[in-house]
Amino acid sequence: DTAVSQTPKYLVTQMGNDKSIKCEQNLGHDTMYWYKQDSKKFLKIMFSYNNKELIINETVPNRFSPKSPDKAHLNLHINSLELGDSAVYFCATSGLANSEQFFGPGTRLTVL
Amino acid sequence: QKEVEQNSGPLSVPEGAIASLNCTYSDRGSQSFFWYRQYSGKSPELIMSIYSNGDKEDGRFTAQLNKASQYVSLLIRDSQPSDSATYLCAVDNAGNNRKLIWGLGTSLAVNP
Numbered sequence: 435d436t437a438v439s440q441t442p443k444y445l446v447t448q449m450g451n452d453k454s455i456k457c458e459q460n461l462g463h464d465t466m467y468w469y470k471q472d473s474k475k476f477l478k479i480m481f482s483y484n485n486k487e488l489i490i491n492e493t494v495p496n497r498f499s500p501k502s503p504d505k506a507h508l509n510l511h512i513n514s515l516e517l518g519d520s521a522v523y524f525c526a527t528s529g530l531a532n533s534e535q536f537f538g539p540g541t542r543l544t545v546l
Numbered sequence: 547q548k549e550v551e552q553n554s555g556p557l558s559v560p561e562g563a564i565a566s567l568n569c570t571y572s573d574r575g576s577q578s579f580f581w582y583r584q585y586s587g588k589s590p591e592l593i594m595s596i597y598s599n600g601d602k603e604d605g606r607f608t609a610q611l612n613k614a615s616q617y618v619s620l621l622i623r624d625s626q627p628s629d630s631a632t633y634l635c636a637v638d639n640a641g642n643n644r645k646l647i648w649g650l651g652t653s654l655a656v657n658p
Binding site: 465474475476477479482484489490524528531533534535536537538539540 | 578580584588589590591592595632634636642644645646648650651
């Protein structure tokens with residue numbers, strides 16, 4: 435039973451399209467995150483929700499919009515996809531403050 | 547700008563040797579420190595967390611923390627080819643305790 439799952443695993447799409455990535459966790463954690471890892475492998479925080487409230491909103495183009503319908507789910511919608519959006523997007527969760535984060539398997543997005 | 551610095555490597559060690567990975571951080575208020583392992587094409591996986599000065603051992607892994615010098619290290623004893631991966635150091639952001647600051651990672655190659 436996967437603790438943090440993401441769909442889809444791979445996403446190939448054309449520039450200008452709109453796409454969504456979904457994340458679900460069954461760990462009972464309060465906080466969920468979206469990270470972007472580009473080809474240089476740097477793990478960059480994008481957003482975080484705690485109990486459905488947005489608590490981290492880094493400098494990210496407003497084409498990216500996160501949504502948390504409930505504590506167990508966090509989605510990421512991307513409008514007007516650009517070549518530079520190609521990366522692996524990871525969802526992560528954590529329980530208590532200052533505690534470790536657990537990652538989903540990632541979604542590899544390729545924009546052509 | 548709060549930073550976490552790691553030597554990008556690659557660090558190459560022979561099988562059976564001790565691999566030593568180092569990380570320095572800039573935020574004196576940080577309280578939580580984590581080591582993650584990331585295999586190519588996979589998500590980061592937590593291998594050690596440490597919160598107090600000194601050593602913490604778990605199997606072949608030992609994390610060492612020195613808050614006065616602001617460094618944290620990871621020792622891998624009896625290195626195996628399966629340890630070949632990128633090791634990411636992450637430190638909590640004292641100003642936002644739900645956020646981690648990530649290093650760029652050290653690539654480790656264990657040669658048979």
